[in-house]
Every structure is written in structure tokens, then in C-alpha cells.
Amino acid sequence: MKAFRAPLLVLVLYGILFFTLPQLAMDSGIIAAQYFKEMALIMPPVFLLMGLSEVWIPKNAIQKWLGKDAGVKGTAFALVFGTLPTGPLYIAFPLAASLLRKGASIHNMVVFLGAWAALKIPQLLVETEFLGPEFTALRFVTTLGVLLLMGVVMEFFLKKDQNPAWMQEVEIPMKK
Amino acid sequence: MSTVIVIYTLVLTALAASFFKSPQKTKKAFKVAKKALVKSLPSLLLVIGIVGLTLGILSPGMIERLLGQEAGFFATILAAVVGAITLIPSIVAFPMAGSLLRSGATVMTITAFITTLVMVGVVTFPLESKVFGRQFALLRNGLSFLGALVIAVIMGGILS
Structure with a gap:
């Protein structure tokens, strides 16, 4: 397994430290073990939640709700669909581009992409566990505010663009 | 719990x-x-190992000096740049951020790191500009970076 090469390397490093700087190896080992325990507790349900929404939320439902929906309702949908646990950003890019072609506003797509990146539900759950509910709530509110503003600014700058790039269909290498 | x-x-x-x-x-x-x-799993394990080593080497006092109050706004900007460049899965970054915070890093610096980590993508920039065009990608990433600093300042002001 090529992917496990890096973590194995770190393990070897721990081994070397165990013989050269045993105190450091012990301290680090205890901290790492504690981390592992916390992660092992929280990751399975988080990933399961991702799996469930992957199975139950069809991609074309997002398409339908965001397509031509303008105004406040569209923004609300953009936020909700952005936060649902449905995969990495490289899936959101082509999705948002195709929505733009279908008449969604730039503002709503900026909110959609931002929520997808920064306000995902599984991410918020882990954040609450490790950084606390106050931190999470405040980051959610301030990030949302910034995203709404960004949408306005980008709408202003890009609207006059006659032939924007997303009008040309580009083939995106999708990993399956 | x-x-x-x-x-x-x-x-x-x-x-x-x-x-x-x-x-x-x-x-x-x-x-x-x-x-x-x-x-x-590989990246989770890798980060666990590195976090263990980092926190084993750096004492809370050192973390406080590097990322705490006296490191000032420069540390915050540096954290934002690091967050923009690196590609750590965010659910892995939160535990690390939490322990840095408890060791004396400021809310402002940690927030800047987390926010650019999730919102600015230097690595994904080529893909983004291919899909949306350079102008869109530049604007979105640039504004996200500035926005991250604003978010960091607000959160630092309220939570510290």
C-alpha cells in the first residue's frame, strides 16, 4: 500500500527516537495515542453520516433546487445543499459550473461553494468536539457573513463579463 | 464527550x-x-503521528511564543498562508487546532489557519480556474483569504 508509506515512515521515526531520545518518544507516543483514541471514537459516525447522505441525497435534486431559483430562497438552498455531507470540493466545482450555465446566480454559487468547503455538517461536528460549540457557532456565523458579502462583490465584478469561462463546457477528470 | x-x-x-x-x-x-x-486513514494516521511529535518537542511555552499573543498579527498572517497552501483534510486539522489552542495559541491565529485551509485552495486553483475561468478563481480565492483574516480578527476579539 503506497498510501501508507508516509505514516509508516513516521512510525519508524518514533522507533528511532525510542532508542535515542526515549523521553521524547514516550511523551509524543502518549499524545499520539490519546489523539488516536479521540479520532477512533469520532470518525466512524462522521464517515457513516457521509455515506448515508451520499446514498440518500440525489445529485440531481441539488440541480433542481438551485437551477433557476433566484433571490433569498435560492441563497438559502445554496447554503443548505452546501452544508450537506456530499463529497469533496472537486465534485462541487463542475456541479456549480453546470448550475451557472443553467441560470443560477453567481452570488448563490459563491455561497454554495463556500458552504461546501467551510460549513459542511460532518466537519462542524468534529469542530464542536475539538474546539467547542462557541468557536464553531461563531465561525459559522462569521463565515456565512463573509460568504454573502463575497457573493455580492463577485456578482458585481463578473456580471459584465460577456463570455465567461463556465459557459464553455470543460471536461473534468472525475475520480470515481 | x-x-x-x-x-x-x-x-x-x-x-x-x-x-x-x-x-x-x-x-x-x-x-x-x-x-x-x-x-x-493514511493521512489521519500521518497527522496523528506528526501532531504527537510536534507537541512532544514543542513545550506549551514555545507554542505560546510562536502562535500566542506576543507573536502578534504576523503569526496570524503566516498561519493564513500556511492554511491556504496545505491540503490537510479539515476533520483532521480540528483536533490539531484544538490542542494548539489549549497550549496557548491565540483564537485569531488558529481561526485564520482553519479558515484559509477550508476556503482557499492554492493546490486546487488550476482546476478551479479551468472550470470557472481565471478571473472567478482569483477573485474567489483572494476574497476568501481576506475574508479569513476578517473572520479571524472578529473571532479573536470576541473569544479571547
Whole structure:
């Protein structure tokens, strides 16, 4: 397994430290073990939640709700669909581009992409566990505010663009 | 700990509802979850190992000097730049951020790092500009970076 090469390397490093700087190896080992325990507790349900929404939320439902929906309702949908646990950003890019072609506003797509990146539900759950509910709530509110503003600014700058790039269909290498 | 209970309750409820509606789909959800977990496992383990080493080497006093109050706004900007460049899965970054915070890093600096980590993508920039055009990608990433600093300042002001 090529992917496990890096973590194995770190393990070897721990081994070397165990013989050269045993105190450091012990301290680090205890901290790492504690981390592992916390992660092992929280990751399975988080990933399961991702799996469930992957199975139950069809991609074309997002398409339908965001397509031509303008105004406040569209923004609300953009936020909700952005936060649902449905995969990495490289899936959101082509999705948002195709929505733009279908008449969604730039503002709503900026909110959609931002929520997808920064306000995902599984991410918020882990954040609450490790950084606390106050931190999470405040980051959610301030990030949302910034995203709404960004949408306005980008709408202003890009609207006059006659032939924007997303009008040309580009083939995106999708990993399956 | 109470968060863990909430998460488990939430997921178990969703799971029960899912199983009630379609055992088949629920089975598929498990498969998807397992695949995603296995795919993330190397980077999870790597980060756990590195965090252990980092916190083993750096004393809380050193962390405070590097990322704390006296490091000032420069540390915050540096954290924002590091967050923009690196590609750590955010769910892995939160535990690390939490322990840095407890060791004396400021809320402002940690927030800047987390926010640019999730919102600015230097590595994904080529893909983004291919899909949306350079202008869109530049604007979105640039504004996200500035926005991250604003968010960091606000949160630092309120939470410290």
C-alpha cells in the first residue's frame, strides 16, 4: 500500500527516537495515542453520516433546487445543499459550473461553494468536539457573513463579463 | 464527550430511519463510509503521528511564543498562508487546532489557519480556474483569504 508509506515512515521515526531520545518518544507516543483514541471514537459516525447522505441525497435534486431559483430562497438552498455531507470540493466545482450555465446566480454559487468547503455538517461536528460549540457557532456565523458579502462583490465584478469561462463546457477528470 | 453522545445519537437515528426505508441503501451507505474511511486513514494516521511529535518537542511555552499573543498579527498572517497552501483534510486539522489552542495559541491565529485551509485552495486553483475561468478563481480565492483574516480578527476579539 503506497498510501501508507508516509505514516509508516513516521512510525519508524518514533522507533528511532525510542532508542535515542526515549523521553521524547514516550511523551509524543502518549499524545499520539490519546489523539488516536479521540479520532477512533469520532470518525466512524462522521464517515457513516457521509455515506448515508451520499446514498440518500440525489445529485440531481441539488440541480433542481438551485437551477433557476433566484433571490433569498435560492441563497438559502445554496447554503443548505452546501452544508450537506456530499463529497469533496472537486465534485462541487463542475456541479456549480453546470448550475451557472443553467441560470443560477453567481452570488448563490459563491455561497454554495463556500458552504461546501467551510460549513459542511460532518466537519462542524468534529469542530464542536475539538474546539467547542462557541468557536464553531461563531465561525459559522462569521463565515456565512463573509460568504454573502463575497457573493455580492463577485456578482458585481463578473456580471459584465460577456463570455465567461463556465459557459464553455470543460471536461473534468472525475475520480470515481 | 457530550458532543460524542450527540453525534452517535444523530447517526444512529439516521441509520435506523435509513434501514427502515431501505436496508439495501443502508448497506450501500456502509460501503461508501468504509471506502471513504480507508481512503482517509493514511493521512489521519500521518497527522496523528506528526501532531504527537510536534507537541512532544514543542513545550506549551514555545507554542505560546510562536502562535500566542506576543507573536502578534504576523503569526496570524503566516498561519493564513500556511492554511491556504496545505491540503490537510479539515476533520483532521480540528483536533490539531484544538490542542494548539489549549497550549496557548491565540483564537485569531488558529481561526485564520482553519479558515484559509477550508476556503482557499492554492493546490486546487488550476482546476478551479479551468472550470470557472481565471478571473472567478482569483477573485474567489483572494476574497476568501481576506475574508479569513476578517473572520479571524472578529473571532479573536470576541473569544479571547
